Amino acid sequence: MCGIVAAVAQRDVAPLLIAGLKELEYRGYDSAGLAVLEGNQVRRIRAKGKVREMESLYQADPFPGGTGIAHTRWATHGMPNEANAHPHVAGRVAIVHNGIIENYAPLREALQARGHVFTSETDTEVMAALIDARIDTGLGLREAVLAVVRELEGAYAIAVISRDEPDCVIGARRGAPLLVGVGIGENFLGSDAQALIQVTNKMIYLDEDDVVEITRERVQVFGLDGRPVERETHESELSADAVERGEYRHYMQKEIFEQPRAVADTLESRIGPHGVLPNIFGVGGDELLAKVRGVHIIACGTSYHAGLVAKYWIEEYARLPVAVEVASEYRYREAVVPADTLFVAISQSGETADTLAAMRESRRRGYLGTLAICNVPESSVVREADLKLMTRAGPEIGVASTKAFTTQLAALALLTLRLAHERGLDETRYLALCEQLQSLPRMIEQALQLEPEIQALAEHFIPRHHALFLGRGVQFPVALEGSLKLKEISYIHAEAYPAGELKHGPLALVDEDMPVVAVAPNGPLLDKLKSNLQEVRARGGELIVFADKAAPMDGNPSRGSVLRVDAGGEFIAPAVFTVPLQLLSYHVAVLRGTDVDQPRNLAKSVTVE
Structure with a gap:
């Protein structure tokens, strides 16, 4: 829920890091900070509040450096204050972190028993201390990070720098998003493409348990066993203009008024005069949907409300039983899964922790297959689902979801119509519903x-x-x-x-x-x-x-x-x-x-x- 930006470049990176944090501030705004390697020292600045508070402190005493990490925080461990703000430093190491380390308490106690003194309440500082201790044994930064993440339980995306290796940043992820921005003579890490689109549109989306080393000239990705792995470079379709507020007073207002276009984009090339087009859910989608005899929808927050609407639709028009559950509850109970039930995960970001964990749990429970309805094509939920339908809402910066919700409803309406047609809905009624759905952008415009x-x-x-x-x-x-x-x-x-x-x-x-x-x-x-x-x-x-x-x-x-x-x-x-x-x-x-x-x-x- 926090935002990470990191960079290795031939220019001063602090302005780049601050600009990236501003694009990520929707992910967390309790505190912000950055750390830059200046010579053989770690220079750090942190502030409670929004990025602008930290930026003011930096501008009052700027410092150069070509390697750095930055973070905007939404508090989990510890109160939102300067002491708990990232980056955290231990010895020669500085680190920023998204996620929650579930076994941090015994790790912290073990370090304290060896004499380490902590300055914050966070689980993140524990990781910094562990990595620094591993370097003391003779490991390089990458090997030290690999050794530590093997000990961790929970979710993390991290970026780490060390004064001993001033020309590289090490990143790692499990259960939280992290990607690489590939530049020319410079490379970047970010928790979201929006943080990096100002400097590059070439992205590498890291998989679970990947560890990456970036320098100015190269990007190397490793598995948890330390062996190199290949990850494809994608060219992001996101534009810098897409995340600007333009003429609107707030992002939320802009996104409310973008809904006719977003819904039209979601429906485009998916529905025509004769109904929902074939294969819009991916390879084998139509064959799998023909076998469906029940649906379980799992989501959180606004996406959960979209699922509740879909329950009414699917049961009325397709005559299939539907259960809708909050993902955080579904994970911890043994739901009964009737034969040939489709698991549907709805998530704006595709990285919602509870929804992603629920989808992984669904593999154990014997569903017919999984369908992701999501706004981010490269997200974990999309990559791990059998079928997917992208909502095409574009970037949504306002915390209160608007166009994500209506595009989710458009996608769920397409699913409803496909299932209803498979189940023998009267053709005249089917085509009338399709016509209604195609008019949705115009009706939103009128509203x-x-x-x-x-x-x-x-x-x-x-x-x-x-x-x-x-x-x-x-x-x-x-x-x-x-x-x-x-x-x-x-x-x-x-x-x-x-x-x-x-x-x-x-x-x-x-x-x-x-x-x-x-x-x-x-x-x-x-x-x-x-x-x-x-x-x-x-x-x-x-x-x-x-x-x-x-x-x-x-x-x-x-x-x-x-x-x-x-x-x-x-x-x-x-x-x-x-x-x-x-x-x-x-x-x-x-x-x-x-x-x-x-x-x-x-x-x-x-x-x-």
Whole structure:
């Protein structure tokens, strides 16, 4: 969940490292630091807070050097303060680290017994001390890192430098992403391609348990046994412009407005006038999907909500049983796996620790096969899945996920239609659903035009501390996602419920200070939802209803507002209704003055358990 950048170059690397950290700050922003080899000394600077705090300290006392490492942190072990900030130094070694070392406590105790004094609470400093101790026995830096990582339990991506070997950086990964940026007369390490795209578009994606040595002139990758291994160099399609904010005030706003294009890209060359195109899930995908008799969907956070929408879709249209689970829970229980069940992992980054571990666990449990729905082609989840469907959302910098969610829904809709067609869905209905899905980018574009009205509505939330979100049927997961967005970036406590559950407890919370946000599509459950909303009105609650244009609704509730949304049809309505809820959360957060793109205590890519 933290960000790593490292470089070996013929120029001063500190400005490059700082620029890379700024591109990675969405991954963690509790503290930041960098270390550069200047002569035979390690020069280090660290600061609590965001990268700009550390940058100011560096600019006040800059130091040159052609080899360095840098880090932006989301705290796991130890409070977010300067002492716990990376890089950590022990003797001649400096290290930066993403992940969690599970056996760090006994390793730390053993070092303390030998007289080592620690200056932080982190597991990372333990690794630095272990590597330095191995060098004391006569090992070179690469051999010392290899020896230490063989002892470690847990997840890590690390970059290490030593004053004894000033022209190289050693990297290693297990359970956390790390890649190499290949330059001309310079090479780099990063936890994300976005950190390196300013200096190179040639990337080497490291596999599990790889150890890499980079110098100015070469990149060498080794397995855990110390033997050289070959890893392919890829040319990244990411552009520097793609991670710029442009005319928008925040990345989140930019990404909300990128959704029509992102969804269109996700659907492109995958669906046509006669339905979903063949082989969009990879080689052998259609043959495997024809055998499916059940689906298990595993995900976290926003991706979990996308999975819940897919459960409604697949069960209704394909008539297949679907179970959806939070990955961190699935890992630690023995789920029953019926014969011919497809395992579906959904992850924006493809490096979500719990989702990746759950997919690896699924191998033991006897699934028919695994399908990854993901936004990052080179990620671990994608590389390890049998089948994959990329969401094509492009870079998403805002911590609160927006276009990742709607593109996941588009991908899951394609999966639903493929399964439904295999299961004999009526052809006329199938083609009508395909037509609806193809109209989704246009319907999202229309929903975005509600922004001025939603901005005015957001003012009602400025003094609020709590909110309820309601939805029925497939709109309940949409309500869950809306409440998550509001709490993530505005810090208003928000909860979501199926509207029919209101009278079973949550109604006790409703009063004139509790706004209630409801999603009201036109469908068979509309009358029941309207009855639930009457229960809110009777208790003086303030209603904000996002209603389908075709739904007969009271446009002037005694307390509240009704905004009309053209949902475009029952099938795609969840994706369309998501958009005004995103805009509502965004403008509430702006009015409340919170840090929209980097909300407190959160990070974008959760690569720790």
